[in-house]
Amino acid sequence: MNDYYSDEIYDKVSFTSQEFSKTDFDSCTFKNCDFSELHINGSEFLECEFIDCNLSNARVKGSSFKENRFENTKLVGIKFYEVDAxxxxxxxxxxxxDFSSFYQMTMENFRFFDCILEGVDFTETNLSGTHFDNCNLKDAIFDATNLENVDFSSAENFIIDLEKNQLKGATFSKSNVGNLLAKYKINII
Incomplete structure (x- = not known):
């Protein structure tokens, strides 16, 4: 691939047989594209949109994602902690x-809308001010995570250890606050 693309629209393109190495995309739109298992090394995506795409198990080491939007996209098994922070x-x-990792990342004021985040690793991540709107957090890992002012009010299936995470100012609903007490194996009626 060439080194720089701007304002391009890619529709139903399979990139799986290619490698992006030091390739920059500025204000590009990717629709129904397949990036699964792709090595995306040292590339930059600036103000791009990914709609109905598959990036499952893509390797993103050293790449940067600045002001991007992912909609209805599969990002299973991505090691986001390898991106340029x-x-x-x-x-x-x-x-x-599912099964992606944000280990030790700073992700203040991020937004997750209607996402499935099963088994996602947020260990030692700074998520302060983040919103999890209508998200499924089954088996998500929160360990030494900064969850201050995080909005969990419409999230479900999370288990958060109050003793291992920072939760000052976090918001929960009456229907999901019991997930904070799951480790104590008590009955809430």
């Missing part, structure tokens, strides 16, 4: 992020 900012809307 400088100006990392993305929105996730109706995405499947």
């Amino acid at each position: 400088f100006l990392f900012k993305v929105d996730f809307i109706k995405c499947n992020l």
Whole structure:
């Protein structure tokens, strides 16, 4: 691939047989594209949209994602902690992020809308001010995680250890606050 693309629209393109190495995409739109298992090394995505795409198990080491939007996209098994953290900012809307990892990342004020986040690793991540709107967090890992001012009010299936995480100012609903007490194996009626 060439080194720089701007304002391009890619529709139903399979990138699985290619490698992005130091390739930059600026204000590009990817629709119904397949990036699964792709090596995306040292590339930059600036203000791009990924709609109905598959990035499952893509390797993103050293790549940067600045002001990107992922909608109805599969991002299963992504090691986000390998991306260039400088100006990392993305929105996730109706995405499947199962078994991805945000280990030790700073993700203040991020938004996850209607996402499936089963088994996602948020160990030692700074999620302060983040919103999990209508998200399924079954088996998500929160360990030494900064969850201050995080909105969990419409999230479900999470288990958070009050003693191992920072939760000052976090918001929960009456229907899901019991998930904070799961480790104590008590009955709430």
